[in-house]
Amino acid sequence: MRPRGVAVLVAVVAVVGGCSSRPEARQEPPAPVSAAATTTTATTTTAPPTAVPGPGGTTIPVFQQPYAFGTPQRQAPPIVDGMVPVVRRIETDRPYVFITVDDGAVRHPAAAELMRKSGVEPSLFLNSKHVDGYAEYWKGFDGLAPVHAHTATHPDLTGTPYEFQRQEICGNAELLRTRLGARPKLFRPPFGNFDLTTRRAAADCGFTALVMWTAAVNDGVVQFQAGARLNAGDIVLMHFRHTFVEDFLAFLERCKADGLTPVVLDDFLADPKATV
Numbered sequence: 001m002r003p004r005g006v007a008v009l010v011a012v013v014a015v016v017g018g019c020s021s022r023p024e025a026r027q028e029p030p031a032p033v034s035a036a037a038t039t040t041t042a043t044t045t046t047a048p049p050t051a052v053p054g055p056g057g058t059t060i061p062v063f064q065q066p067y068a069f070g071t072p073q074r075q076a077p078p079i080v081d082g083m084v085p086v087v088r089r090i091e092t093d094r095p096y097v098f099i100t101v102d103d104g105a106v107r108h109p110a111a112a113e114l115m116r117k118s119g120v121e122p123s124l125f126l127n128s129k130h131v132d133g134y135a136e137y138w139k140g141f142d143g144l145a146p147v148h149a150h151t152a153t154h155p156d157l158t159g160t161p162y163e164f165q166r167q168e169i170c171g172n173a174e175l176l177r178t179r180l181g182a183r184p185k186l187f188r189p190p191f192g193n194f195d196l197t198t199r200r201a202a203a204d205c206g207f208t209a210l211v212m213w214t215a216a217v218n219d220g221v222v223q224f225q226a227g228a229r230l231n232a233g234d235i236v237l238m239h240f241r242h243t244f245v246e247d248f249l250a251f252l253e254r255c256k257a258d259g260l261t262p263v264v265l266d267d268f269l270a271d272p273k274a275t276v
């Protein structure tokens with residue numbers, strides 16, 4: 001069940017000849033047509049590909065955007081008593097699932113390619129220590145994956161003083177803004193550990209929500225909190241590791257198997273204060 005129905009694109013493809021009719025393709029003057037040099041054109045009906053070749057002989061499942069990514073679909077829950085809401089999953093009646101990638105310890109060379117080719121745009125939760133000095137790599141995700149905050153140095157925040165937490169969270173937000181150009185709106189605490197002070201500090205640092213997860217990918221295997229499949233609204237956690245290709249592909253294949261489409265978390269946690 002696709003929200004918009006399956007958009008079957010009918011394309012007429014000129015298979016042979018190489019001379020396209022694209023206006024920007026400047027061609028040399030046509031060669032004299034000889035009887036022997038026949039140009040054949042085949043007409044084929046195609047739908048969007050469901051998979052394309054990936055790095056290292058892999059196959060990348062491809063997803064179509066069910067709505068225009070970047071368009072807010074839902075607002076984040078409100079800030080109450082000066083504390084950001086804790087979001088563990090997204091309430092949705094659509095077959096949507098959400099992928100997040102944390103830390104940034106391994107700057108995997110195939111990560112951006114996998115995102116671009118699959119049509120899937122994860123939300124990245126990055127530490128300052130993995131971005132500072134490596135901004136050029138992370139700028140490569142511009143338009144592919146929005147960047148969010150995960151503290152400066154990845155400490156366990158629970159029980160630590162407000163000033164320490166504020167420094168870790170605000171400092172991370174400010175570094176991401178100066179290095180990558182946009183101040184993040186979502187925050188994920190390291191190890192998923194937080195207390196009320198964390199939620200207060202995150203609100204004071206301008207965040208809209210604290211984001212947890214309901215499933216994870218490790219060593220190329222999707223692990224569920226409950227049951228044996230992904231469900232609509234799940235937020236999936238993975239990391240920038242050497243196994244990035246295996247992990248990302250395992251997630252994509254799981255989505256296909258479970259009839260789910262990965263969409264952009266940010267679109268379902270839009271800032272309620274932002275005027276549209």
Ligand SMILES: [Zn+2]
Nearest residue numbers: 102103190191
């Ligand atoms: Zn982490």
